[in-house]
Structure formats: structure tokens, C-alpha cells
Amino acid sequence: MAGTLLSIAQQTRFALCLAAAFSSPALPASNTTNAVFSPLSLHVALSLLAAGSGGATRDQLLAALAAGAHGPDAADSLHALADQVARNVMADGSEAGGPRIAFADAVLADASWKLNPAFQELAVGKYKAHTHSVDFQKKAAEVAAQVNTWVEEVTSGTIKELLPPGSVDESTRLVLGNALYFKGAWTNKFDASETRDGEFHLLNGTSVGAPFMSSRDDQYMASYGDLKVLRLPYEQGGDKRQFSMYILLPEAQDGLWSLAEKLSSEPEFLDRHIPTRKIPVGQIKVPKFKISFGFEASELLKGHLWKLTRKEPRLQQHLL
Template sequence: MGPVAFSKRRAVQQNNPKHPRKTWKSHHPDQSSTFLSGEPRVSTQSLNQVCPTTDPPTMAAADIRLSIAHQTRFALRLAAALSSPSAAAAPAANAAFSPLSLHVALSLLAAGAGGATRDQLAAILGGDGPSAAEGLHALAEQVVQLVLADGSGAGGPRVAFADGVFVDASLKLKPAFGEVAVGKYRAETQSVDFQKKAAEAAGQVNSWVEKITSGLIKEILPPGSVDHTTRLVLGNALYFKGAWTQKFDASKTKDSEFHLLDGSSVQAPFMFSTDKQYIASYNNLKVLKLPYQQGGDKRQFSMYILLPEAQDGIWSLAEKLSSEPEFLEKHIPMQKVPVGQFKVPKFKISFGFEASKLLKGLGLQLPFSPEADLAELVDSPEGQNLCVSSIFHKSFVEVNEEGTEAAAASAATVVLRSFTMPMDFVADHPFLFLIREDMTGVVLFVGHVVNPLLAP
């Protein structure tokens, strides 16, 4: 996720002309970062099985599975909102984002919230009951420690993740918030001068992101996104690079027809294979699972491509994913099958957006309003006047013959068809995709491809 900015409350907060909602493209691949910026109120199988540790678990296995299910529901609701015609992603554009990055950043924000603001954050993120916020922090601790640990040394995917808290030099973090941020989220804290040197402070945040992402994302805070009213920026950055278990032969890649939503078509580079693949076929839908090399890593990351039968079925599929919580889990391919015609397009997606409007549409209103209670962030009376001004997110995903580089259900029983003949999987029209860790079900990235030729 990108940054969350906190600002002083102003008399007028909505539709601030100084900070219009924007989408922008990154020229630096393979990452996701999210930042919340704020100002004193202006307008603006268990995880222990995945990666055992010597420390006792902070959550019971059943609680972790339930929390991850809530997290996945948040991810798919956000994906559906992002896929709607009125969202940041135009219907003719590819999109990708990291719901996990956003979830972690908002969970950290909840550590500095109180009262109804904290409860609303917990509810939208999947918490329930008086200890919901504590459950979010415990889940984040497990996810950061285990799912987001780098596995490249063991032959698995390279994963890099970091949290950052940037506070104005005139303020100090409340000890309780700092303890949660550093202890559970492993956040790095920095003091910066938003009041007198806002542009320089934004540069410090962007430099931090560039460092964490190995130069792949150089700017998460666009010009003018912070000013003298900004008091804190919460952010994180996520990088993922995995190689396919079965790599595609680049010499077999060739152009083929890809059908667009408007009925036209383009010639795009497709990867071909005759190897057995993890494919499941259902009414009006095929799902492909492409596992990443695991090595000695106990986690198992995979990319899933959800291909609707209808060439224009991508948006209704996104809505179904969002409205039926168990849909994804019920449509996971479980076994390899021989393939007939098999081709998947290569693609690159670089996508950035300001997320506050989407989150408000999902019911998260209070953190952005003059009624926000974020007093637990800083040890100052000024904390009574903080609200979130904006949430920036940027992601990059590239899929090619080698693998992926990325920065950034109904109650009815579904029966898998039994096939004796080879199964086709021809992704020659718009589709959804996601990257998840299969042992836990944690979704790292979600996106859609409507035209593989669109430049990032």
C-alpha cells in the first residue's frame, strides 16, 4: 500500500481542490506501496505450519484462518470496487493493486484510532467485537513475520516488505502506538519537517520507498500531496518476484489475437505450453493455477488466472468474487490435467490511485472526516485534530516466461467436471488474476487485464 497522510482538520474537507483524486502510472516495476497521509484535521493449515518460529503464536490457528478469511473478503470487495466503471481504473485500462498492503496500513492506522473511528476501521477490515483492533494487530504481526518474509535464500520467491511511520518534528508518537508499530508491524519511524519543508519531507518518504523497493518505485507521494498541514505519513512497500515451477519456453512465444471489451482485437505476445497444468473448469469459468518455485521455503505462492467464458464477463466475475466470500476457495484447481490448446498472454501493469473514495464507498468514512478520532497517534493535544487526508497506492506486476515480478462463494455445491480429454485454456480475452500464498490463503496482489498491450 502507499502512504496515508494525516492533516489538521480544516473547515472544508471534501473535494479539496488542492489535492484532487488522481491516478498515475509508475515507470518503475515490481512493487506495491501504500501511504496514508494526514494532517491536523484539514479537509482532507496454520501459519505455524508455514514457517515455524521459536516464539509462541499470538493467535490460535482457528483465529488466524478466520482473520485471513476476513482479510480476503476485504481484498475482493476492494477489487470489485476498483473494477467498477466509476472507479479509478477505467474500463479500458489494466489494473493491479495489493489488498494486503492496504489492509496492513489501515490496521496500523487503527492502532492510533479510538472510539467509533477505531471500530469502523476494524469492521471494514474484518474485525468483530471489542478486541477487534487487537486481533488485526496480531494478524499483521503473523503476516509480516511469516507470509512476507523473504524466501529467496531457500529457493523460494523474493519477498521484501517494510512499514514506515513519518511524523512531523514538532510531535512525538504516543508510546502505546509506537510500541504496536515497531513491535508488531516492525515499522521504521522517522522524524521529518512537514511544516517548514514539506517538499523535502515528501522526498524523504519517496527515498525510503525507493530504497525498500530497490529502486522500482521512486515516487509514492505525488507533488502537492503533503503540505505544511501534514503531521504524519504511514506507509508500507511490498515487493514480490517469483519464478514459475514450470517456466515457459520463450522460443515458443508468438503473437496471437486478444479480444477486447469493445469487440475489437489486438495482436499480443502469448506464452504457449504442452505441459500438464492446474486447470479447473466450471459453468462459465475456467481457473488456471501457476505455482511459483518453492525450494526449501515452506510457503507456496501461486498466481491464479480467472477466465470467464464470455469475452465481456470480467466485471460480473469481479462482482461474484466480492459478493460470495467462499467463491475463490471453491474454485481453486486441485490437480494437473493434460492440455489441448493452452496460451496465456505476457503483460505488464503499472497502476497507482488515491484510495480514499473507494474506501468511503465501502463504508470507511470516519477517518477522513472532522469527527475522526486519531488522538492515539501522537502525544500532543494536536492529536485531537487529526484526520486522514489521502491514501496513495501504487503497484506493478509483470508476467513473462520466467515468472512474475510484482511491487505492489455461494452456498451451492460446485462440482468440478471430470475430463478425460485434454483441457483448453486460452486466455485470449479480459481476465482477472491474483497472487496468493496458498498455505494461508493470504492474497498479495489482485488485478485485471483488458489489453495485454497497454504500456505500463
């Protein structure tokens, strides 16, 4: 159990550092667009890659994913966490009245590659991944279409084109795929009739009109000097797990950058700023939003691994 808890802390560190990379003002796109990503999906995919890697590649991945730890214990801890995530954390709770959740992994290797049986056993047993031998060299477009169909089914039609045209070709040898779907209802729902248009402030100093949901109910909310944190729990039903959405609002209009830096440099900061009780807050307003975002993970992850390990990452695979 202690090893799993440590892995969760390591995963949180990885997630917050990656979030800081996404929100960095050094990235032009971060100033003009919203971003959404699943650090859990990336962590699981890279853990699976580490399981099939060797030498310097394996050491660098473990150092990034396991907070500097390395060796068999670090790898076993990551695999145990993946097993817990697949079996328990990301298990569907809709039949018990909780959130509808789907979480799936896939390993697609070109037919010219023969996957190591030990890797296949680990991928299926711990990561609950589907492994497939495919023909990238002659049927790359067909394989991409199959992957897209699989992801669309897992995400109930939310993600329709994970692999856009040209993203895989005859030179592709391996694809690690992960799909995550979550649909939940808040315990205290906003009254749709109370939705009003309001002003939403952007990071560049301008503002735009947006519809705002509002409520005067007591909320899980706390103020910490220049930061407000709102917790919106999801309905559990008979599900013992508790999922919540957290909204972190810096007091300063341009405070996102410093908040992201603090979160990535002090992973325990998030734990210290989680509201634990309901309080009267008057009226709260939450903007309605829909985000669609795509990005090429390779270069961002290489830079992220460099930051975490201080070594130039070598991402060659040792899965044969």
C-alpha cells in the same frame, strides 16, 4: 491459531470487495486501463491506523477490516495477523531458493505531533514498522524524497515515486507507508521461443495484438461452467511456503463485472474454485503484460468503508 485463520478470511473478504470496487464499470478508468494494487498493503496500513484511532473511527475501521467485529478481540486479531504476515508470510525466501520478497511499513509523523508510546510500541513490535518524526511544515518536499528513496530501495527500483510532487505539503501531519516487493520464478517456465503474437480481447469489444506465451504441459487448471481458473505455482526451493499466480477467465467476453461482483459477495467462491491437481489441457496461451498503475486511495477507501459498515466513515486520527 483460530483467530489468525479468521483474520485471513476477513482480509480475503476485504481484498475481494476492494477488487470489485476497482473493476466496477461505474468507474470510467476501469473500462480503459488495467489496474494493479496490493490489498495486503492497504489492509495492513488501515489496521495500523485502527491501532492508533479511537471512538467512532476505530469502530468503523474494525468493522470494515474484521467483517463487522469490534472491540479488543477484533483489534488483537488484526495485530496478530499483521505480526504473522511480517514475520512469516512476507519474509524473504530467496536464500532458500524461493521468491525474493520485501515487505516494509513506515509511520512518519510531523514533529508537532507526539506519537502515543503504546502506539509506537505496537507499530514496531507487531507491524515491524519504522517510526520517524519529520518536518512536514518546513521540509515537505525533502520528506517526500526520503519516502520515495525508501520505497525505491525496498522494491528494488520498481516503484520510484510513491509520493509525487505536491502529494504532501505543510499541512500534512501523518503518512502511513507500505512497500511490497515480490519476484518469483514459475515452477514450470514458459519456453521463450514459443512466444507468438496473438489477439487479446478488450472489455469494450475491440481487440489488440499482444505477445502470448504458450505451453502444452499439464497444468493446475479447472473449468467451472462459465469460468476457467489456471494456477501457476512459483518455485519454492527449501521454502515451506507456496505462492501461486491465479488467472480467472470468464467465458463471456464481458464477464469480468459479474465475476468481480460474485467474488466480493461470496468470499468463499474463490476457495471453491482453486485447482488442486494437474490435468492435460492441450495448449494454453498466457499474454505477456506489464502494468503500471497509480491511484488516490482516500475516496475509494471511504466509499469502500461505507459499503462495508453502512456508516459514513470519519477518518480523523487519534495517535497522540
